[in-house]
Amino acid sequence: MKKITFIPLFIAVVLFLVFLFFPNKIIEKWISDDRVELAKTEMNPLVYQGAYMQSRMLKGDNMMPIFGSSELVRFDPFHPYNYTKAADTPYDTYLVGRGGTQSLTHFMNIAEQGKDLRGKKVVFIISPQWFVKEGLDEFHFSPNYSMLQSYDLAFNKTMDRSLRKRGMERLLQFDTVQRDHILRTMYEYELSDHKERKILGRAAKFVGSFTRQLQHKKDIYYSLFVGDFKGDLKAQPELVEDRTFAEQIKASEQYGSERVNNDYGISSHYYNKKIKPKLALLKDYKSEEEYTESPEYEDLQLVMDAFKDAGAKPLFVSIPLNGKWYDYAGFDKDRRDAYYEKMDMVLEKSGHAYVDYTNHEDDPYFLTDTLHIGWKGWVYLDQTMDDFYKHD
Amino acid sequence: MIPYSDFTFFYIIGILLIPSVILGLVGRSSKKYNMFISVIILALIFGVRMGDFSINWKSFISITLFTVFQVLLIKCYHKYRMTKNTASIFVLAVILGILPLVLVKVLPFFDLHVFGFLGVSYITFKAVQIIMETRDGMMKKENIAISELIYFLLFFPTVSSGPIDRWKRFDKDFKTIPTKDAYREMLYKGINSIFLGFFYKFIVAFLLYNKVLMYLPDRTFGNLNFFEGHLMYMYVYSLHLFFDFAGYSCFAIGVSYIMGVKTPQNFNLPFISRNIKDFWNRWHMSLSFWFRDYVYMRFVFWMTKKKWIKNRFVVSYIGYFLLFFLMGIWHGLELHFVVYGLYHALLIICFDKFERWNKKKKIWKDNKWTHALGIIITFHVVCFGFYIFSGTLF
Numbered sequence: 001m002k003k004i005t006f007i008p009l010f011i012a013v014v015l016f017l018v019f020l021f022f023p024n025k026i027i028e029k030w031i032s033d034d035r036v037e038l039a040k041t042e043m044n045p046l047v048y049q050g051a052y053m054q055s056r057m058l059k060g061d062n063m064m065p066i067f068g069s070s071e072l073v074r075f076d077p078f079h080p081y082n083y084t085k086a087a088d089t090p091y092d093t094y095l096v097g098r099g100g101t102q103s104l105t106h107f108m109n110i111a112e113q114g115k116d117l118r119g120k121k122v123v124f125i126i127s128p129q130w131f132v133k134e135g136l137d138e139f140h141f142s143p144n145y146s147m148l149q150s151y152d153l154a155f156n157k158t159m160d161r162s163l164r165k166r167g168m169e170r171l172l173q174f175d176t177v178q179r180d181h182i183l184r185t186m187y188e189y190e191l192s193d194h195k196e197r198k199i200l201g202r203a204a205k206f207v208g209s210f211t212r213q214l215q216h217k218k219d220i221y222y223s224l225f226v227g228d229f230k231g232d233l234k235a236q237p238e239l240v241e242d243r244t245f246a247e248q249i250k251a252s253e254q255y256g257s258e259r260v261n262n263d264y265g266i267s268s269h270y271y272n273k274k275i276k277p278k279l280a281l282l283k284d285y286k287s288e289e290e291y292t293e294s295p296e297y298e299d300l301q302l303v304m305d306a307f308k309d310a311g312a313k314p315l316f317v318s319i320p321l322n323g324k325w326y327d328y329a330g331f332d333k334d335r336r337d338a339y340y341e342k343m344d345m346v347l348e349k350s351g352h353a354y355v356d357y358t359n360h361e362d363d364p365y366f367l368t369d370t371l372h373i374g375w376k377g378w379v380y381l382d383q384t385m386d387d388f389y390k391h392d
Numbered sequence: 393m394i395p396y397s398d399f400t401f402f403y404i405i406g407i408l409l410i411p412s413v414i415l416g417l418v419g420r421s422s423k424k425y426n427m428f429i430s431v432i433i434l435a436l437i438f439g440v441r442m443g444d445f446s447i448n449w450k451s452f453i454s455i456t457l458f459t460v461f462q463v464l465l466i467k468c469y470h471k472y473r474m475t476k477n478t479a480s481i482f483v484l485a486v487i488l489g490i491l492p493l494v495l496v497k498v499l500p501f502f503d504l505h506v507f508g509f510l511g512v513s514y515i516t517f518k519a520v521q522i523i524m525e526t527r528d529g530m531m532k533k534e535n536i537a538i539s540e541l542i543y544f545l546l547f548f549p550t551v552s553s554g555p556i557d558r559w560k561r562f563d564k565d566f567k568t569i570p571t572k573d574a575y576r577e578m579l580y581k582g583i584n585s586i587f588l589g590f591f592y593k594f595i596v597a598f599l600l601y602n603k604v605l606m607y608l609p610d611r612t613f614g615n616l617n618f619f620e621g622h623l624m625y626m627y628v629y630s631l632h633l634f635f636d637f638a639g640y641s642c643f644a645i646g647v648s649y650i651m652g653v654k655t656p657q658n659f660n661l662p663f664i665s666r667n668i669k670d671f672w673n674r675w676h677m678s679l680s681f682w683f684r685d686y687v688y689m690r691f692v693f694w695m696t697k698k699k700w701i702k703n704r705f706v707v708s709y710i711g712y713f714l715l716f717f718l719m720g721i722w723h724g725l726e727l728h729f730v731v732y733g734l735y736h737a738l739l740i741i742c743f744d745k746f747e748r749w750n751k752k753k754k755i756w757k758d759n760k761w762t763h764a765l766g767i768i769i770t771f772h773v774v775c776f777g778f779y780i781f782s783g784t785l786f
Binding site for chain 1: 398400444445573576577583602606607611613614
């Protein structure tokens, strides 16, 4: 008979405990500043779903991060990150987001960073396509969902109570949150102001506090592995440094025109891959869409209130849709204008700084495709960020 | 509460099983203690709704009535069989045994959601099996203790989705107290199995679902076209199904071992099957063996005895057809489950014909190349079956 030994099991338990109680201070030393720098442009979900890496990036008085979504990965020489390096701006930036990181995802992240953001200037890019009638769906929410941040929200003591409750109420609408029984129970307990199901609520918070600490441990370990991938940032400093705004506009138009092969001003790469093969099918495919009624407005309000609560100074950026393309897609000018106006109103009311680029919808090379800012759009944003940073 | 679906369940059973382990390691019987904790865990499984931790009366009452019904049925038939043995009473007993299951499957079609609970079909399989073996006279001398019968039917590690144990085998484990060394080995195997389950279900299946399957077949953000999306879905769905279910089975087997019961294996590397027959000897084994023993074999014996059909191959093919048709609709009465069953019946019959034809012609030689080719073909054919099963096709 094979000899039965439980030694490997004990070794496993011991190793697990070593991992669990290994001092954070030492792990933090292993995460070099170079790695942190690379993580700024990597847009690794582990970064914005976590806490530690962002707190490292946010260090320094001159940090002005950009929150956004899929446009952030559209690197070109005018992309804000490349711009800050080439023009040697007095501020530095890093990028938070990827496809599908809409307001609610950012809200959780802002809540996580909380008072770290006090007095910090940040840029927040709002994409029109977030404001579909159904709002954020499970398929965009769940890949960007952060368990660490959602648990921390239940324990958050610094954020305004009613704002926190609004956030939890919204999060409870998602399956990802509903499936997590501990989290769900904690949220419901918080929402009832600790009045209902006291024993169960306290038990959930007790268990949840462990889960939360485990998540933070995991976050530190994961931070060892972000910033590994050096992507092609397509930097060409010569197009930016020592050039005036007008010259940069010109350069960006030149740069864009070399990359467009169609009447819609959509980059050839995007056009050939996603549009050309089904151009006929896409005629009027957005004729039913509207961006004026959406749960996303409430989510955006959460973001605005969270910035205010944290004491951050955000600059909101309202992006246009590609006019020519949306005409073709059957999303006509009236409906687009209705969205632009509504967004203007929302931003005006918020009391936060904002910039409205929506009069650029027919400006060639302002957008790189149907709706993503890039090229000339970046040049405008770079300029705006310079002014915003200087201005108090 | 669904067994093994989250860590809360593992924490609970982990704590409750500590005395079982200690008793086992010192060579004492943990049977009574195990029966005692089973009551607690069954109450959690059937009586508590996860999510808001409220009490699920419907499921709780359903399982209680169902168990009382099955136990009464078995006891009555067993008592009857002691003295008499007619086919009609036997058929009646089997029909009564599967009646609740049929109702659970059929009533929802009439918008009646009267009763239904986790594991109804698996408990039914065990109950029907006892009736069949009683008919065969295999349990004639025994006096079936009600507590043991309930323990067998509702054995909590396997109650929700198998593996389907056999009474004879279970009874043997139930009546033996393992020696210290034997229990050490069982504990070792049990822990191994549970950790393999963690790997399968909470790592591989979890990643397959959350990183890939969720976006398939048609949420690929334009990265895959219709055909590519569905093709990828077919393979990833199949792999996910295996890792999820095999992981679950590992938990069930592991916990059984810790409780001193050697629940049979359910999977034996099914994706390296060299042909479709081999596949059914490796995939969800406890179910396919159940159907083989209690549907296919019975049917073939019965036909041979009555001599209604002379050709033994025709009998065998009808038997396969019956087996897979029933196995298909057992999953549900939806069209895709029916087609799934028929698809496999067709595969088995075609393979059987091929095998007999090849015996004469010897075209398909038996060497390592044909072996490898067989694995590749079987894998794709099986995956297509799961694609039908998934219900994405229709």
